[in-house]
Amino acid sequence: GISTGRLTSNMDWSEFQLNSDGLIPVIVQDYKTNEVLMLAYMNEDAFHITLSIGKMTYWSRSRQELWTKGMTSGHVQYVKSLTLDCDHDTILAKVSQVGAACHTGNPTCFFQDLVAEEYLEKNPLKVFENEFNIIKD
Amino acid sequence: GISTGRLTSNMDWSEFQLNSDGLIPVIVQDYKTNEVLMLAYMNEDAFHITLSIGKMTYWSRSRQELWTKGMTSGHVQYVKSLTLDCDHDTILAKVSQVGAACHTGNPTCFFQDLVAEEYLEKNPLKVFENEFNIIKD
Numbered sequence: 595g596i597s598t599g600r601l602t603s604n605m606d607w608s609e610f611q612l613n614s615d616g617l618i619p620v621i622v623q624d625y626k627t628n629e630v631l632m633l634a635y636m637n638e639d640a641f642h643i644t645l646s647i648g649k650m651t652y653w654s655r656s657r658q659e660l661w662t663k664g665m666t667s668g669h670v671q672y673v674k675s676l677t678l679d680c681d682h683d684t685i686l687a688k689v690s691q692v693g694a695a696c697h698t699g700n701p702t703c704f705f706q707d708l709v710a711e712e713y714l715e716k717n718p719l720k721v722f723e724n725e726f727n728i729i730k731d
Numbered sequence: 732g733i734s735t736g737r738l739t740s741n742m743d744w745s746e747f748q749l750n751s752d753g754l755i756p757v758i759v760q761d762y763k764t765n766e767v768l769m770l771a772y773m774n775e776d777a778f779h780i781t782l783s784i785g786k787m788t789y790w791s792r793s794r795q796e797l798w799t800k801g802m803t804s805g806h807v808q809y810v811k812s813l814t815l816d817c818d819h820d821t822i823l824a825k826v827s828q829v830g831a832a833c834h835t836g837n838p839t840c841f842f843q844d845l846v847a848e849e850y851l852e853k854n855p856l857k858v859f860e861n862e863f864n865i866i867k868d
Contacts, residue, residue: 603845614751621758621767628765630758633821645846648860672864676845680833684770686841690864696817704823708740708813709782723785727809727827 601645601673607638611683617653618685622695625674625688631695632703634663636685648673650689669693738782738810744775748820754790755822759832762811762825768832769840771800773822785810787826806830 617635634652643651650671654661664670671689754772771789780788787808801807808826
Protein backbone atom coordinates (compact mmCIF):
# COMPACT_ATOMS: atom_id res chain seq x y z
CA GLY A 595 0.00 0.00 0.00
CA ILE A 596 0.94 3.62 -0.46
CA SER A 597 1.13 5.90 2.56
CA THR A 598 0.63 9.58 1.81
CA GLY A 599 0.30 11.52 5.02
CA ARG A 600 -2.75 10.68 7.09
CA LEU A 601 -4.49 7.95 5.13
CA THR A 602 -3.01 4.79 3.65
CA SER A 603 -4.45 3.14 0.54
CA ASN A 604 -4.26 -0.63 0.14
CA MET A 605 -3.76 -0.14 -3.60
CA ASP A 606 -1.71 2.18 -5.74
CA TRP A 607 -3.05 4.57 -8.39
CA SER A 608 -1.28 2.46 -11.06
CA GLU A 609 -3.61 -0.45 -10.25
CA PHE A 610 -6.72 1.51 -11.25
CA GLN A 611 -8.34 1.28 -14.70
CA LEU A 612 -8.75 4.84 -15.99
CA ASN A 613 -11.43 6.13 -18.36
CA SER A 614 -10.85 7.78 -21.76
CA ASP A 615 -9.87 11.01 -20.00
CA GLY A 616 -7.31 9.30 -17.72
CA LEU A 617 -9.59 9.74 -14.71
CA ILE A 618 -11.41 7.45 -12.28
CA PRO A 619 -15.05 8.22 -11.38
CA VAL A 620 -15.85 8.50 -7.68
CA ILE A 621 -19.34 7.85 -6.32
CA VAL A 622 -19.80 9.93 -3.17
CA GLN A 623 -22.17 8.61 -0.53
CA ASP A 624 -23.16 9.95 2.89
CA TYR A 625 -21.67 7.45 5.36
CA LYS A 626 -24.57 7.74 7.80
CA THR A 627 -27.67 7.84 5.58
CA ASN A 628 -26.20 6.03 2.53
CA GLU A 629 -27.69 8.77 0.35
CA VAL A 630 -25.75 9.17 -2.91
CA LEU A 631 -24.56 12.78 -3.04
CA MET A 632 -22.68 13.20 -6.32
CA LEU A 633 -20.34 11.70 -8.91
CA ALA A 634 -16.94 13.31 -9.41
CA TYR A 635 -13.59 12.37 -10.96
CA MET A 636 -10.04 11.99 -9.66
CA ASN A 637 -6.68 12.16 -11.38
CA GLU A 638 -3.57 10.86 -9.61
CA ASP A 639 -2.87 14.15 -7.82
CA ALA A 640 -6.47 14.40 -6.59
CA PHE A 641 -6.23 10.85 -5.21
CA HIS A 642 -2.99 11.56 -3.35
CA ILE A 643 -4.22 14.90 -1.97
CA THR A 644 -7.40 13.17 -0.74
CA LEU A 645 -5.22 10.67 1.16
CA SER A 646 -2.95 13.44 2.45
CA ILE A 647 -5.60 15.74 3.87
CA GLY A 648 -8.51 13.33 4.48
CA LYS A 649 -10.86 15.59 2.48
CA MET A 650 -12.34 14.61 -0.87
CA THR A 651 -10.37 16.24 -3.68
CA TYR A 652 -11.30 15.93 -7.37
CA TRP A 653 -10.23 16.90 -10.85
CA SER A 654 -12.73 19.42 -12.16
CA ARG A 655 -13.34 18.55 -15.82
CA SER A 656 -15.10 21.87 -16.51
CA ARG A 657 -12.45 24.07 -14.87
CA GLN A 658 -9.54 21.69 -15.62
CA GLU A 659 -8.13 22.09 -12.13
CA LEU A 660 -7.75 20.31 -8.81
CA TRP A 661 -10.68 20.97 -6.54
CA THR A 662 -10.85 20.18 -2.84
CA LYS A 663 -14.60 20.12 -2.28
CA GLY A 664 -15.68 22.82 0.20
CA MET A 665 -12.54 24.96 0.04
CA THR A 666 -14.66 27.99 -0.94
CA SER A 667 -18.16 26.91 0.17
CA GLY A 668 -17.10 25.25 3.43
CA HIS A 669 -19.03 22.15 2.33
CA VAL A 670 -16.12 19.80 2.99
CA GLN A 671 -16.39 16.03 2.60
CA TYR A 672 -14.34 14.14 5.22
CA VAL A 673 -13.24 10.69 4.03
CA LYS A 674 -14.81 7.84 6.01
CA SER A 675 -13.89 5.03 3.59
CA LEU A 676 -12.76 4.44 0.01
CA THR A 677 -13.69 1.19 -1.74
CA LEU A 678 -12.73 -0.02 -5.22
CA ASP A 679 -15.04 -2.01 -7.50
CA CYS A 680 -14.39 -5.46 -8.98
CA ASP A 681 -12.83 -4.23 -12.23
CA HIS A 682 -10.82 -1.42 -10.60
CA ASP A 683 -12.45 1.39 -12.58
CA THR A 684 -14.69 3.10 -9.99
CA ILE A 685 -14.19 4.29 -6.40
CA LEU A 686 -17.00 4.47 -3.84
CA ALA A 687 -16.31 7.11 -1.20
CA LYS A 688 -18.26 7.23 2.03
CA VAL A 689 -17.98 10.71 3.48
CA SER A 690 -19.04 12.92 6.32
CA GLN A 691 -20.60 15.82 4.40
CA VAL A 692 -20.55 19.30 5.93
CA GLY A 693 -23.56 21.28 4.65
CA ALA A 694 -25.00 20.63 1.19
CA ALA A 695 -23.18 18.47 -1.35
CA CYS A 696 -24.71 20.27 -4.35
CA HIS A 697 -23.70 23.75 -5.54
CA THR A 698 -27.44 24.49 -5.90
CA GLY A 699 -27.80 24.18 -2.11
CA ASN A 700 -29.61 20.86 -2.45
CA PRO A 701 -28.38 18.17 -0.02
CA THR A 702 -27.66 15.84 -2.98
CA CYS A 703 -26.92 16.56 -6.65
CA PHE A 704 -29.59 14.00 -7.61
CA PHE A 705 -32.90 15.81 -7.32
CA GLN A 706 -34.39 15.78 -10.84
CA ASP A 707 -36.73 12.81 -11.26
CA LEU A 708 -36.64 11.15 -14.66
CA VAL A 709 -38.78 8.18 -13.67
CA ALA A 710 -40.24 8.42 -10.22
CA GLU A 711 -41.13 5.60 -7.87
CA GLU A 712 -44.65 7.04 -7.52
CA TYR A 713 -45.24 6.40 -11.23
CA LEU A 714 -44.02 2.84 -10.94
CA GLU A 715 -46.06 2.11 -7.86
CA LYS A 716 -49.30 3.57 -9.22
CA ASN A 717 -49.09 2.20 -12.76
CA PRO A 718 -51.48 -0.82 -12.78
CA LEU A 719 -49.31 -2.87 -15.15
CA LYS A 720 -46.23 -2.28 -12.98
CA VAL A 721 -48.11 -3.12 -9.78
CA PHE A 722 -49.23 -6.39 -11.37
CA GLU A 723 -45.72 -7.14 -12.60
CA ASN A 724 -44.21 -6.43 -9.19
CA GLU A 725 -46.67 -8.84 -7.60
CA PHE A 726 -45.89 -11.42 -10.27
CA ASN A 727 -42.13 -11.06 -9.69
CA ILE A 728 -42.58 -11.50 -5.96
CA ILE A 729 -44.66 -14.65 -6.49
CA LYS A 730 -42.12 -15.96 -9.03
CA ASP A 731 -39.26 -15.43 -6.51
CA GLY B 732 -41.22 13.88 -21.64
CA ILE B 733 -40.60 10.85 -23.81
CA SER B 734 -42.79 7.78 -23.50
CA THR B 735 -41.18 4.54 -24.61
CA GLY B 736 -43.36 1.64 -23.68
CA ARG B 737 -43.79 1.10 -19.97
CA LEU B 738 -41.84 3.92 -18.38
CA THR B 739 -41.94 7.63 -19.19
CA SER B 740 -38.93 9.88 -18.67
CA ASN B 741 -39.44 13.52 -17.75
CA MET B 742 -36.41 14.42 -19.86
CA ASP B 743 -35.11 13.41 -23.25
CA TRP B 744 -31.73 11.82 -23.99
CA SER B 745 -30.74 15.00 -25.89
CA GLU B 746 -30.88 16.94 -22.60
CA PHE B 747 -28.13 14.84 -21.00
CA GLN B 748 -24.46 15.88 -20.96
CA LEU B 749 -22.46 12.95 -22.32
CA ASN B 750 -18.88 12.02 -21.44
CA SER B 751 -15.94 11.75 -23.88
CA ASP B 752 -17.26 8.37 -25.06
CA GLY B 753 -20.79 9.71 -25.74
CA LEU B 754 -22.15 7.84 -22.72
CA ILE B 755 -23.78 8.77 -19.43
CA PRO B 756 -22.61 7.02 -16.23
CA VAL B 757 -25.32 5.38 -14.14
CA ILE B 758 -24.90 4.82 -10.39
CA VAL B 759 -26.92 1.76 -9.42
CA GLN B 760 -28.28 1.62 -5.88
CA ASP B 761 -30.45 -0.95 -4.10
CA TYR B 762 -33.76 0.83 -3.52
CA LYS B 763 -34.37 -0.85 -0.16
CA THR B 764 -30.96 -0.81 1.54
CA ASN B 765 -29.44 2.17 -0.34
CA GLU B 766 -26.32 0.07 -0.88
CA VAL B 767 -24.41 1.17 -3.99
CA LEU B 768 -24.16 -1.87 -6.27
CA MET B 769 -22.20 -0.79 -9.35
CA LEU B 770 -21.44 1.94 -11.87
CA ALA B 771 -22.35 1.31 -15.52
CA TYR B 772 -22.85 3.36 -18.67
CA MET B 773 -25.76 4.00 -21.04
CA ASN B 774 -25.90 5.10 -24.64
CA GLU B 775 -29.17 6.33 -26.15
CA ASP B 776 -30.37 2.83 -27.11
CA ALA B 777 -29.63 1.48 -23.63
CA PHE B 778 -31.62 4.33 -22.09
CA HIS B 779 -34.63 3.71 -24.32
CA ILE B 780 -34.53 -0.07 -23.82
CA THR B 781 -34.38 0.47 -20.04
CA LEU B 782 -37.55 2.59 -20.28
CA SER B 783 -39.20 0.07 -22.61
CA ILE B 784 -38.65 -3.05 -20.55
CA GLY B 785 -38.23 -1.64 -17.03
CA LYS B 786 -34.95 -3.55 -16.59
CA MET B 787 -31.57 -1.81 -16.37
CA THR B 788 -29.82 -1.98 -19.74
CA TYR B 789 -26.31 -0.65 -20.35
CA TRP B 790 -23.68 -0.16 -23.01
CA SER B 791 -20.83 -2.55 -22.25
CA ARG B 792 -17.62 -0.63 -22.93
CA SER B 793 -15.49 -3.81 -22.83
CA ARG B 794 -17.73 -5.86 -25.15
CA GLN B 795 -19.00 -2.81 -27.13
CA GLU B 796 -22.56 -4.08 -27.05
CA LEU B 797 -25.93 -3.49 -25.41
CA TRP B 798 -26.30 -5.43 -22.21
CA THR B 799 -29.51 -5.98 -20.30
CA LYS B 800 -28.18 -6.87 -16.88
CA GLY B 801 -29.22 -10.39 -15.84
CA MET B 802 -30.17 -11.69 -19.29
CA THR B 803 -27.70 -14.57 -18.90
CA SER B 804 -27.16 -14.66 -15.11
CA GLY B 805 -30.77 -14.00 -14.12
CA HIS B 806 -29.52 -11.18 -11.90
CA VAL B 807 -31.97 -8.65 -13.32
CA GLN B 808 -32.27 -5.09 -11.98
CA TYR B 809 -35.87 -3.81 -12.04
CA VAL B 810 -36.09 -0.02 -12.30
CA LYS B 811 -37.59 1.64 -9.22
CA SER B 812 -36.55 5.21 -10.04
CA LEU B 813 -34.16 7.17 -12.26
CA THR B 814 -32.88 10.56 -11.10
CA LEU B 815 -30.64 13.03 -12.92
CA ASP B 816 -27.99 15.16 -11.24
CA CYS B 817 -27.72 18.97 -11.24
CA ASP B 818 -25.47 19.22 -14.31
CA HIS B 819 -27.28 16.49 -16.28
CA ASP B 820 -24.24 14.23 -16.64
CA THR B 821 -25.01 11.35 -14.25
CA ILE B 822 -28.06 9.16 -13.61
CA LEU B 823 -28.83 7.58 -10.25
CA ALA B 824 -30.88 4.40 -10.64
CA LYS B 825 -32.65 2.82 -7.69
CA VAL B 826 -33.31 -0.81 -8.50
CA SER B 827 -34.76 -4.00 -7.17
CA GLN B 828 -31.78 -6.34 -7.60
CA VAL B 829 -32.40 -10.06 -8.17
CA GLY B 830 -29.45 -12.05 -6.80
CA ALA B 831 -25.94 -10.60 -6.77
CA ALA B 832 -25.11 -7.38 -8.64
CA CYS B 833 -21.46 -8.35 -9.17
CA HIS B 834 -20.23 -10.95 -11.67
CA THR B 835 -17.97 -12.27 -8.88
CA GLY B 836 -21.07 -13.33 -6.92
CA ASN B 837 -20.56 -10.53 -4.41
CA PRO B 838 -23.77 -8.62 -3.58
CA THR B 839 -22.09 -5.33 -4.62
CA CYS B 840 -19.18 -4.62 -6.99
CA PHE B 841 -17.58 -2.46 -4.27
CA PHE B 842 -15.84 -4.89 -1.94
CA GLN B 843 -12.13 -4.00 -2.09
CA ASP B 844 -11.23 -1.60 0.72
CA LEU B 845 -8.72 1.09 -0.19
CA VAL B 846 -9.12 3.06 3.02
CA ALA B 847 -11.32 1.39 5.58
CA GLU B 848 -13.48 3.02 8.20
CA GLU B 849 -11.79 0.84 10.85
CA TYR B 850 -8.46 2.53 10.08
CA LEU B 851 -10.01 5.95 10.37
CA GLU B 852 -11.82 5.15 13.60
CA LYS B 853 -8.80 3.61 15.31
CA ASN B 854 -6.18 6.12 14.18
CA PRO B 855 -5.66 8.41 17.22
CA LEU B 856 -5.15 11.54 15.12
CA LYS B 857 -8.35 10.86 13.18
CA VAL B 858 -10.33 10.14 16.35
CA PHE B 859 -9.15 13.46 17.75
CA GLU B 860 -9.99 15.27 14.51
CA ASN B 861 -13.46 13.73 14.39
CA GLU B 862 -14.13 14.90 17.94
CA PHE B 863 -12.81 18.33 17.07
CA ASN B 864 -15.08 18.56 14.01
CA ILE B 865 -18.11 17.54 16.07
CA ILE B 866 -17.31 20.19 18.69
CA LYS B 867 -16.69 22.79 15.96
CA ASP B 868 -20.09 22.02 14.38
